[in-house]
Amino acid sequence: MNLPDNIKEQHQNDIPRSFLGFKPLGQTKTENDEPDRYEAFNLAQDGLMGTAPLQSLPPPLYNHLPLITSYVKHCQEIVAILNIVLAKQLNLPEDTFTSLQSPTKLSGTVLRLLKSYAGPEAADLRTSLIHHTDFGTITLLANTVGGLQILRRGESPLDESAWAWARPQPGCLIVNMGDAMTRWTGGILHSSMHRVTHAPGSQRLVDKYSIAYLARPSRNASMKRLLNTHEASGDKGDDNLTAWEWEVKKAMLMARANPSPQTKDAKV
Numbered sequence: 001m002n003l004p005d006n007i008k009e010q011h012q013n014d015i016p017r018s019f020l021g022f023k024p025l026g027q028t029k030t031e032n033d034e035p036d037r038y039e040a041f042n043l044a045q046d047g048l049m050g051t052a053p054l055q056s057l058p059p060p061l062y063n064h065l066p067l068i069t070s071y072v073k074h075c076q077e078i079v080a081i082l083n084i085v086l087a088k089q090l091n092l093p094e095d096t097f098t099s100l101q102s103p104t105k106l107s108g109t110v111l112r113l114l115k116s117y118a119g120p121e122a123a124d125l126r127t128s129l130i131h132h133t134d135f136g137t138i139t140l141l142a143n144t145v146g147g148l149q150i151l152r153r154g155e156s157p158l159d160e161s162a163w164a165w166a167r168p169q170p171g172c173l174i175v176n177m178g179d180a181m182t183r184w185t186g187g188i189l190h191s192s193m194h195r196v197t198h199a200p201g202s203q204r205l206v207d208k209y210s211i212a213y214l215a216r217p218s219r220n221a222s223m224k225r226l227l228n229t230h231e232a233s234g235d236k237g238d239d240n241l242t243a244w245e246w247e248v249k250k251a252m253l254m255a256r257a258n259p260s261p262q263t264k265d266a267k268v
């Protein structure tokens with residue numbers, strides 16, 4: 001995030017064609033239609049695993065590929081364990097979720113490096129990253145500074161008192177369910193609405209760095225509901241879609257409802 005502008009521009013994303021690469025500060029909007037306060041770099045798992053060509057990377061990332069790949073492999077192991085435990089708890093065959101998101105098959109899974117800028121001005125404590133649910137299956141989030149908030153279930157994102165702090169704990173990852181899990185389980189596993197704002201107290205004076213491993217289903221995985229519950233929401237027709245088609249459909253519906261991307265209830 002501290003690289004010179006010309007290097008950042010060389011590796012900038014190309015939305016909507018590609019979300020990979022560098023996302024500049026202020027590229028999306030907050031709920032008040034103001035520019036966001038974070039930068040990010042999206043690194044595709046496919047390139048790291050050799051499933052697809054490696055994307056172009058700036059030197060600090062390229063020079064640390066073994067470390068980055070090892071981190072991603074650890075994340076894959078953790079996600080696999082969580083998937084097995086969740087499937088067992090739901091009385092599904094234990095490989096139900098692992099078989100839908102194999103790390104060696106093409107997918108939209110990314111490692112995202114984020115920097116949310118410090119807010120030294122007390123008068124300007126805007127949201128850094130607008131409220132959203134993650135698109136995929138499971139997110140593993142590592143951060144050391146506060147600022148992440150989770151919306152209490154059933155509450156409105158516009159109600160400031162409905163947001164709870166997710167305080168980072170040493171040695172722990174924050175685990176988030178994504179929309180694909182909600183879809184497969186008919187709403188039993190719930191993707192949580194979250195956002196990044198300024199940390200409480202003096203922590204707002206430091207930049208917040210985080211590493212998010214955002215696991216997504218394999219592109220060809222079926223989005224068929226695996227559990228039919230009274231909570232099941234969404235289109236029954238989605239049962240016939242692959243994960244790739246389902247993600248494109250969701251992105252298009254979102255863009256139509258909201259022509260300026262990610263200004264409301266974004267999904268990332």
Ligand SMILES: O=C(O)CCC(=O)C(=O)O
Nearest residue numbers: 112114148196210212268
């Ligand atoms: O930086 C954070 O703490 C959260 C990042 C996040 O929610 C995301 O990248 O989807």
Ligand SMILES: [Fe+2]
Nearest residue numbers: 133134194268
């Ligand atoms: Fe997120």
